[in-house]
Amino acid sequence: MALVLVWAAELAVFALVVAGILAERPLPLAATGLAIVAAAVGLRLRPGLRRALVAAFVAHRRAALAGGALLALALPLALRASPYWTFVAALALLYVTIGQGLNLQIGTAGVLNLAGAAFAGLGGYSVGLLTVTAGWPAWLAVLAAPWVAVIVGTLLFVPILKTRGHYLALVTIAFVFIFNILMNNFEFTGGPQGIKNIPTLRLFGWPFTAKPSLLGVELPAHANFYYAALVMASLTTLVLRRLHDSWLGLTLNTLRDDEIAARCCGVSITRGKLLAFCIGNFFIGLGGALYAVMVGFVSPPDFDFGYSLVMLSVIIIGGVDSIPGVVLGACLLLPLPERFRFLHEYRLLLYGLVIVVMLLYRPQGLWPAAIRRYR
Numbered sequence: 001m002a003l004v005l006v007w008a009a010e011l012a013v014f015a016l017v018v019a020g021i022l023a024e025r026p027l028p029l030a031a032t033g034l035a036i037v038a039a040a041v042g043l044r045l046r047p048g049l050r051r052a053l054v055a056a057f058v059a060h061r062r063a064a065l066a067g068g069a070l071l072a073l074a075l076p077l078a079l080r081a082s083p084y085w086t087f088v089a090a091l092a093l094l095y096v097t098i099g100q101g102l103n104l105q106i107g108t109a110g111v112l113n114l115a116g117a118a119f120a121g122l123g124g125y126s127v128g129l130l131t132v133t134a135g136w137p138a139w140l141a142v143l144a145a146p147w148v149a150v151i152v153g154t155l156l157f158v159p160i161l162k163t164r165g166h167y168l169a170l171v172t173i174a175f176v177f178i179f180n181i182l183m184n185n186f187e188f189t190g191g192p193q194g195i196k197n198i199p200t201l202r203l204f205g206w207p208f209t210a211k212p213s214l215l216g217v218e219l220p221a222h223a224n225f226y227y228a229a230l231v232m233a234s235l236t237t238l239v240l241r242r243l244h245d246s247w248l249g250l251t252l253n254t255l256r257d258d259e260i261a262a263r264c265c266g267v268s269i270t271r272g273k274l275l276a277f278c279i280g281n282f283f284i285g286l287g288g289a290l291y292a293v294m295v296g297f298v299s300p301p302d303f304d305f306g307y308s309l310v311m312l313s314v315i316i317i318g319g320v321d322s323i324p325g326v327v328l329g330a331c332l333l334l335p336l337p338e339r340f341r342f343l344h345e346y347r348l349l350l351y352g353l354v355i356v357v358m359l360l361y362r363p364q365g366l367w368p369a370a371i372r373r374y375r
Contacts, residue, residue: 021079
């Protein structure tokens with residue numbers, strides 16, 4: 001019975017999400033919104049049902065993960081009538097990868113990095129230069145590009161190590177603007193025009209511009225990148241979850257909470273922070289690299305400071321140092337503004353407002369980080 005309850009809950013959430021995405025007219029959109037609000041209020045007013053759901057998910061954790069994976073695989077099938085939303089879903093998964101890397105730095109280690117867009121840009125521009133200029137295959141460039149973000153981040157770590165608090169934030173903010181100015185003025189990066197005609201991915205001879213089929217149904221070409229981003233986000237989440245639960249995650253939490261206590265326990269502050277910064281930048285650069293081959297074009301406005309705020313918002317909304325919270329934050333923060341695209345000019349204002357509201361009324365995020373338990 002509990003297993004049926006788990007799968008029924010996941011299927012209901014999936015149906016509401018798909019209905020909310022595909023509803024174009026005001027009446028169906030309003031009906032879907034009311035259904036979501038009614039479900040949330042019902043769970044709030046029925047604590048017994050809420051406890052039963054929590055207990056069912058805890059008892060059948062693997063079955064719940066399997067059901068969620070199947071629904072994630074079926075999402076392009078449900079969205080096949082709208083290739084644009086398949087692209088948005090792929091973009092949300094890219095932000096899961098980027099958000100997990102940034103969360104390791106900010107949430108786990110306490111290293112404030114507001115230059116996420118610059119490190120994603122290093123991954124994107126590296127792919128563009130390696131494929132268009134050097135003639136590398138796209139898949140090899142995607143694998144090599146994150147290491148550029150790691151190397152540049154290692155060099156940037158020298159001034160970062162000498163700063164704390166607000167000064168550390170200012171250093172990383174300055175790096176975003178320096179990166180943007182350099183990309184605008186260097187000729188080999190295309191200047192303000194950026195790098196065009198980045199070749200698409202090819203795996204085993206299959207071009208990602210071709211339309212795939214699932215269960216005999218033809219899907220839009222963006223479904224290729226959706227599945228690639230899904231695999232990348234899943235592997236990133238798995239790897240960083242294992243790191244978070246290991247001795248390394250515990251060490252980084254100690255650095256975040258009390259550097260003096262960590263130093264007294266024999267923890268190397270420099271090595272711990274550098275390790276967190278490099279690992280985080282690798283996954284941020286990996287997200288930027290896949291973005292470059294997915295869009296086929298990179299330019300300085302794609303990686304300005306506004307996108308660093310979006311990446312930070314993913315962590316704050318989901319929950320600082322919360323691995324599943326980053327997934328929830330990315331899946332909410334990316335599609336919702338696209339649903340209300342008539343507010344496009346006020347997007348950054350809305351992001352800022354959301355951050356302020358979350359910090360004031362729910363600083364722990366929508367999915368707070370669990371308390372560490374030892375056996």
